[in-house]
Amino acid sequence: MAASSVARSATTPLPRHVVSKPSHADHLPKTTLSFESRSGRRRIVLALASVRSDDNTGKIDGGGHRNLVGGASELKSALEDFPYDVVSKDLRALPRPLSSTHLSNPVSDGSRLRVAYQGVRGAYSESAAEKAYPNCEAVPCEQFDTAFEAVERWLVDRAVLPIENSLGGSIHRNYDLLLRHSLHIVGEVKLAVRHCLLANHGVEIEDLKRVLSHPQALAQCENTLTKLGLVREAMDDTAGAAKHVAFHKLKDTGAVASSTAAVIYGLQILAQDIQDDSDNVTRFLMLAREPIIPGTDKPFKTSIVFSLEEGPGVLFKALAVFALRQINLTKIESRPLRMQPLRASDDSNGGLSKYFDYLFYVDFEASMADQSAQNALRHLKEFATFLRVLGSYPMDTSMT
Ligand SMILES: O=C(O)C(=O)C[C@]1(C(=O)O)C=C[C@@H](O)C=C1
Structure with a gap:
């Protein structure tokens, strides 16, 4: 927190109520009060337990609760309860996530x-x-x-x-x-x-009862965590889990996160490479407001999403539009069509059946600039009930 002070003026009263409550991912304490300087440039955030700012006398000093001058006694005592000293300066200086x-x-x-x-x-x-x-x-x-x-x-x-x-x-x-x-x-x-098991300094692996992390990371370390007999708890992200363990100085709880997170949050690495397979790779998408112009100068991939009518062999037919043109598929994923998850339809026995309705996400190895890809999608459109191209982009061919 910066060491500048913000005086209260008649036009900028202190907020009467809590400004924001932290989300599951925000492990700074229970309540956050923000104050802005009159220039609007400097924002000071006080993270406290529940506080009413009924102070009408003094000013709040951003240097920390020990420098609080003339404020409401409630605010002061709330600040005293706040475990300020567990947070390093660096930790407090980290950018807060956008919500x-x-x-x-x-x-x-x-x-x-x-x-x-x-x-x-x-x-x-x-x-x-x-x-x-x-x-x-x-x-x-x-x-x-x-x-x-x-x-x-x-x-x-x-x-x-x-x-x-x-x-x-x-x-x-x-x-x-x-x-x-x-x-x-x-x-x-x-x-x-490459996941690490992180804990506060002085904590041994035998002291751990629980482990926090992103559900994906916990799933990727299933074997190790089972062997250690640790209770898993899901957090919004791996680094958030590390931050939580550090901030609360937990002694019986570790985090699954990166070695970078260990450095940032001042934790020790108890075990390295704890993922179930050493080749653990996550694929990320790069997203923008505008599409890029697809090229043919390097290997391209195209991602599409479509839905189909119910009927025998329709998915087979849909995938055949690629096979017929020697286009390789790299991924297929189906997701429920949330707007209309069930479809009623006459079945061949004269009754009314209910089908699950799906969206199919397919990635294929071709650029939308390739004639064969355009032909395949034209063919698919003949019977798809919905089709959208999500992007045509250069493939990441690196080994990671
Ligand atoms: O929690 C993180 O650190 C993330 O970046 C999220 C995430 C994910 O969503 O899969 C990213 C990579 C790893 O697979 C584990 C977690």
């Missing part, structure tokens, strides 16, 4: 490409954003939806979000959001994910 409430407040210095990712500093998604866009300004977002919205509202230029992992499988939420939003896939990036 949907921040989305009406655009900030940009206009210089570096701003790239949204889900999680807090030290998340694998941050590394993926930096790999996809070297020298970018990686912008943390609380949720996947927030990252989509941040691009749509021009708060950031791109988003980099996980879509599948070689051990844990698909990140279904992002498949659903791809359809709900109108962003374009402009690239992909693969990241080798």
